[in-house]
Amino acid sequence: MGKKVLVVDDEKLIVKGIRFSLEQDGMEVDCAYDGEEALQCAREKEYDIILLDVMLPKLGGFEVCQQIREFSNVPIVMLTAKGDDMDKILGLEYGADDYITKPFNILEVKARIKAIMRRTARKEQMAIPKTIENGDMKLDCESRRVYICGNEVNLTAKEFELLELLILNPNKVYGREELLKLVWGADYPGDVRTVDVHIRRLREKIEVSPSEPKYVHTKWGVGYYFKA
Numbered sequence: 001m002g003k004k005v006l007v008v009d010d011e012k013l014i015v016k017g018i019r020f021s022l023e024q025d026g027m028e029v030d031c032a033y034d035g036e037e038a039l040q041c042a043r044e045k046e047y048d049i050i051l052l053d054v055m056l057p058k059l060g061g062f063e064v065c066q067q068i069r070e071f072s073n074v075p076i077v078m079l080t081a082k083g084d085d086m087d088k089i090l091g092l093e094y095g096a097d098d099y100i101t102k103p104f105n106i107l108e109v110k111a112r113i114k115a116i117m118r119r120t121a122r123k124e125q126m127a128i129p130k131t132i133e134n135g136d137m138k139l140d141c142e143s144r145r146v147y148i149c150g151n152e153v154n155l156t157a158k159e160f161e162l163l164e165l166l167i168l169n170p171n172k173v174y175g176r177e178e179l180l181k182l183v184w185g186a187d188y189p190g191d192v193r194t195v196d197v198h199i200r201r202l203r204e205k206i207e208v209s210p211s212e213p214k215y216v217h218t219k220w221g222v223g224y225y226f227k228a
Contacts, residue, residue: 009033015033019031039059051077055080061079092197162198170227178223179224
């Protein structure tokens, strides 16, 4: 069965072009043209990936992304007409997994989708324990939920994957470039600031005092590690 993709953009010609190209590759494509419709689709169906425009009527793309993250870890790729770094960082902070700047080549879109799906498939095949416990932290790897002292902490897909990698290898220091490659993939076009943004957001969620972390520590000049 083909992968299911939700394409969200208020420019119907762009949606039509993406849909046609993805369907040619055997994918099943749903379309939405505003934020509210996108959110409804994401609630009613399960998708393998969502392409989400930043500038949408009724409900903006960042808000849609943030609300989807409350109930789903589906990979989300933001589509933005603005090339400045702020939009890209905002997208990542709201829970997006990747971004593509308009105007884009449809071949680039397809390559990004396939790369994300390959990484997802590899992770599903890895022999990861069902649960991981370290001190007062517990990760349920099947439901992708995190608990601290029995209280659930809501993480985005990439925040969870970062934490999962670090907690599976306690006290091992990972460089930013290494984390970028392991979590986002060798073909990810972003830079190491992506890692810094996600680590900061992760700390804000799991640490009592993010400036004095208990779990995820920094080895200055080297990278990050989970303290056992």
